[in-house]
Amino acid sequence: MASKELTLDSFATTVGTEGIVLVDFWADWCGPCKAFAPVFESASETHEDIVFGKVDTEAEQQLAASFQITSIPTLMVFRDGILVYSQPGALAGPQLEQLVQGARDLDMDDVRKQVAEQQAAAKQAANEQSAE
Template identity: 35%
Template sequence: MDAGGPVSTHAITAGTLVRTIDSNEIVVLDVWAEWCEPCDQFASTFERTALAHRDVFFGKIDAQREGALVQELRVQALPTLLVYRRSAMVFRKAGGLTPTALDELIRQVKDLGGGDGQLQAIVHWEEEPGERMGPPLSWSEWLRRLLLHGKMQLAV
């Protein structure tokens, strides 16, 4: 990030995570490490998207500095993208997204929610260890299917 430019993302630590999630409607987190080449490739997409969506909080968790937090979040691969809406995790994916896919994800997350204040879907993208989910779907198809089923809940 350009030191002279506007701040588009914020460093998140174990001490700031809960407050950040609780005080922002939508929080998008990138769990990364300096040595991680895929993290480096995704970083510019994450920064540009943050600049385009000023109404969404974008944060970065440094896996090297925040190892205990990364373990608590059950992150097993870098980068990992975590998205929270109204303090609930609504999306989790190991690996980066294209700029178009990240923009579309944010649009979909903004559209989540019903009049009762409850989220319509909780999205969990990753398989649990030892679990088989069948052929992979594109993230947009996965999210579309979840949204079509109303209040489908998936464990995170």
């Protein structure tokens, strides 16, 4: 499956699904983005069970700003609607394959437990701060 363009309207429904979604934040004027594009497209053809999405940061400035994208390309990986990886910089093919395998190998029950613990700690800290 080839990569698909993601917009502000389609982003949440795309990354919020079950399974793995890789998102490439890029711009047409960005040399490293252009160098990474064929690697990303090739991986999208190899891994037909994974959604490969692309966000043009020039056309989707609000979306890029909401994720605080300050360097491109930035690659994000979502699994079952949870952001599990976010890193700026272009990857070589073997590095991207390692990232895909790492996303496949995640114990999502453990990830969900960690997210719940982080949210509980943040809520407790906010409650303590507001009590002061």
